[in-house]
Amino acid sequence: MINGLSGYNYDFDMVSITIQLLILICYIARKNMPVRQNSSFLRAMIANLVVSFFDIVACELLAIWQQVPVFLLYFFNIGYFFMFAVRIWYLFDYVIEVTRAYRWVTKRDRVLVALPCIVYLALVITTPIHKGIFYIDSAAGYKSGYLYKGLYHLSYFYVVLSLLIVINRAKKINKRIIMGSVAFNAVLLVGLWVRNLFPKVLVMGFFSTTAIFIIFLSALNPDIYYDKEVKVFNKLAFETIMVENIYKKYTFHIVIVKLRNFDVLKTVYGINQTLSAVDEVGAWLNDNFSKTNIYYFGNGLFALSWRFLDDYEEKINKINARFEEPWVSSGTEVTFTPAMAVIKPANMPDKTSEIIELIDYVSENNMDFENNSYIIVDEIIIGKMRRKRKVEKTIARVLKDNQMKAFFQPIYSTKEKKIVGAEALARIIDPEMGYIPPNEFIQIAEQNGSIMEMGRQIFERVCEFISKYDLKAMGMEFVNVNLSPAQCLNEHLAEEFKMIAEKHKVSLDMIDFEITETSIEDLLKIQAQMENLKKEGATFSLDDFGTGTSNLTRLLSLPLSVIKLDMSVVWSYFKGASKILPDLVNMFKKSNLRIVVEGVETKEMCDTLAEMGCDYEQGYFFSKPIPGEDFIKLISKETK
Ligand code: C2E
Ligand code: CA
Ligand code: CA
Numbered sequence: 001m002i003n004g005l006s007g008y009n010y011d012f013d014m015v016s017i018t019i020q021l022l023i024l025i026c027y028i029a030r031k032n033m034p035v036r037q038n039s040s041f042l043r044a045m046i047a048n049l050v051v052s053f054f055d056i057v058a059c060e061l062l063a064i065w066q067q068v069p070v071f072l073l074y075f076f077n078i079g080y081f082f083m084f085a086v087r088i089w090y091l092f093d094y095v096i097e098v099t100r101a102y103r104w105v106t107k108r109d110r111v112l113v114a115l116p117c118i119v120y121l122a123l124v125i126t127t128p129i130h131k132g133i134f135y136i137d138s139a140a141g142y143k144s145g146y147l148y149k150g151l152y153h154l155s156y157f158y159v160v161l162s163l164l165i166v167i168n169r170a171k172k173i174n175k176r177i178i179m180g181s182v183a184f185n186a187v188l189l190v191g192l193w194v195r196n197l198f199p200k201v202l203v204m205g206f207f208s209t210t211a212i213f214i215i216f217l218s219a220l221n222p223d224i225y226y227d228k229e230v231k232v233f234n235k236l237a238f239e240t241i242m243v244e245n246i247y248k249k250y251t252f253h254i255v256i257v258k259l260r261n262f263d264v265l266k267t268v269y270g271i272n273q274t275l276s277a278v279d280e281v282g283a284w285l286n287d288n289f290s291k292t293n294i295y296y297f298g299n300g301l302f303a304l305s306w307r308f309l310d311d312y313e314e315k316i317n318k319i320n321a322r323f324e325e326p327w328v329s330s331g332t333e334v335t336f337t338p339a340m341a342v343i344k345p346a347n348m349p350d351k352t353s354e355i356i357e358l359i360d361y362v363s364e365n366n367m368d369f370e371n372n373s374y375i376i377v378d379e380i381i382i383g384k385m386r387r388k389r390k391v392e393k394t395i396a397r398v399l400k401d402n403q404m405k406a407f408f409q410p411i412y413s414t415k416e417k418k419i420v421g422a423e424a425l426a427r428i429i430d431p432e433m434g435y436i437p438p439n440e441f442i443q444i445a446e447q448n449g450s451i452m453e454m455g456r457q458i459f460e461r462v463c464e465f466i467s468k469y470d471l472k473a474m475g476m477e478f479v480n481v482n483l484s485p486a487q488c489l490n491e492h493l494a495e496e497f498k499m500i501a502e503k504h505k506v507s508l509d510m511i512d513f514e515i516t517e518t519s520i521e522d523l524l525k526i527q528a529q530m531e532n533l534k535k536e537g538a539t540f541s542l543d544d545f546g547t548g549t550s551n552l553t554r555l556l557s558l559p560l561s562v563i564k565l566d567m568s569v570v571w572s573y574f575k576g577a578s579k580i581l582p583d584l585v586n587m588f589k590k591s592n593l594r595i596v597v598e599g600v601e602t603k604e605m606c607d608t609l610a611e612m613g614c615d616y617e618q619g620y621f622f623s624k625p626i627p628g629e630d631f632i633k634l635i636s637k638e639t640k
Pocket of ligand 2: 423482514543
C-alpha cells in the first residue's frame, strides 16, 4: 500500500496513472482520424493525468499544510477541482462527437450545455474569495465549502446527459460505439457513487482511467476505423471524416485510385498475391502522403482526402510514377494500372452519402478514360450520377407497380414475304422523366440486380400479348424475348418462365430467347437453362453478332437456332466499309442456322439482304418498336 504522508491511499492512483500513460502512448503512436472526437478523447486523457497529479500533490501538501504557503495549497486544490470538471466536459464532448449528436446539438445548444461547467469553473477559480468549494482555515487547514458536492452534481449531470444522448442515437451509429459509450458512462457513474461512499480512497482516477480504457478498446479500436490488412482507414472512417468535414464546412479534396481490372488480376496473380500487393500499395501511400488521409474501400479501390489546399496534380503524378513499377510482395511482382479521379472542393457534394455514391459511380462507370490517367469529377459526371439515381428510383417504382412495358418490333420473313414474328423490347414510360432509353435502364437494372424482376415482368407482358390476341391464329410464328446475362445465371429461370407461360396458357414454342455472347461466358449454367426451356419448345437466338469478339467454336456448341447480325455489321456493308456480310451469311447457312439481319431501314437494303440469303429482316423499314395493339393493327393491314 502506498499511503504517503496524508494517509490517503494511492494504490488506485498509481495503477491508473500507469495505465493512462500506456494508453496515451499507444494512442499517440498511431495515425488517428483528424476528427474532433479524437481530439476530445486526447484532451480527456491529458486532463485525466493532470487531475491525478493535482490530486496527489494536493493531498500530500495538505498533510503538511502548516509548512506550506497558503497560495500553493489553493493552487493545487483549485487545479484539482478545475481539471476534474474539465475531464468530465471532454468525455461529454467526446460523446457528442462520436454519436454525431452535433447534428442536432447546435453550436448554441453546446454553449448552453456547457454553462453548468463554465459556472462551476468560475466558482472554482474564485473559491478563495467566496469559500464555496473549499477554503484553507488558518487553524484547521483544508475545509470543504458549502458547494463541495457541486463537483458530483456536475459530473452526474454530464454522465446522465451522455447516456441520454447515446440512447437517443443508438439506432444511427455503430453498435460497438454505442456499447462502449454506455459502458464508460456507467463506469463513471459507479465511480462517482463509490467516491461518495469512501471519500478517503482516491478511486475517481481509477474509474476515469477505466472509462478511458473502454473508449480506447471500443470506439477507438483500430478494427473499427482501419482496414486490418491494408493498414489504412476504411469506409467507416471515411464516412466519419466526411460527415465532420461537411458539418464544419471545411474545404477538402478527394482523389480516388481504382486498380483497374482488379477481379481479373486476382485470377491472374492469385488472390493472395494480389491482396498482399494491395497491402504494399497501402503501405506506400501511407509513407508518401503522411498529411493525407488514406482509405481502402475494398476491391482495389483507394481514396485520399485532405483538407489543406494542396495541389492534386503533384499527388497524381507521384502515384502514377510509382505504379509504373511493379509491387513486390513475398517474391512475386504484381503490376497494377491505376485509374484516378479528383473531386475538387468546388464540386464536392454536401452530403456524405452523395460523396460515397459519387465514388461508387465514378469507379464503376467513368474510369474508362482512354489515355488519361485521371479525370476531374465535374458537373457533367455529377449530373450523370444524379440521373442514374433518378432512373434507379423510377425503375424501382415501375417494378413495384408491375408497370414494366413491352413494345413489339416486327420481324419480316424474306421467304414468306410477310411479317411472321416480333421482338419484344422493354419500355419505361415515366410521367416525370419521359422516355428513358432501354440501353440506359437495362444497364442500370443489370448493375443493381433489378433486371431479374424486370425480365419477369416483360416476359409476362409478352405472354399476355400472345394470349390476348391469339397470335398463332393470326399467323405469327414467334415472339423474341431478350435475356440479359444476369438472367441466364439464374438457376430458376426456366422454372419461373414456364410458370408464367402456363399461367397465360401460352406455349413456349412461340418464344425465341435472344441471348448475347456475354451470357455464354458461364457455359454450363446457361446450357442447363437452355436445355430446360428447349424441352418446352422454346428456341434460342444469338443476338448482336458482330459486336463482340466471338469464339465461334464455343458459340456453335450451344443449341442455337438463329443468329442475329447486328446492325453495325449490316450498315458497314451498305456503307461500303466492309464486305464480310455475304461470307458471314454463307457460313451460318452452312451450319444450318437461320439468319436475322437488324437495322433494315430502306427498300434497297430489304431487297439486297433477301437476295443474299438472309431468312429474316428487322428494322425501321418495316416498323419501329410499337405497342401491342398497334402491332396487331399493322399485321392486320398487311394481311388485308
Ligand atoms: P437489341 O436487342 O439489339 O434491340 C434492337 C435495338 O435496335 C432496339 O433498340 C431497336 O429499337 C433498335 N432498332 C431496330 N431496328 C432499327 C433500325 O432500323 N434502325 C435503328 N437505328 N435502330 C433499330 P432499343 O429498343 O432501344 O433497345 C436497345 C437495347 O436494349 C436492345 O438491343 C437490348 O440489348 C436492350 N433491351 C431492350 N429490351 C430488352 C429486354 O426486354 N430485356 C433485355 N435484357 N434487354 C433489352
Ligand atoms: Ca435483341
Ligand atoms: Ca440486337
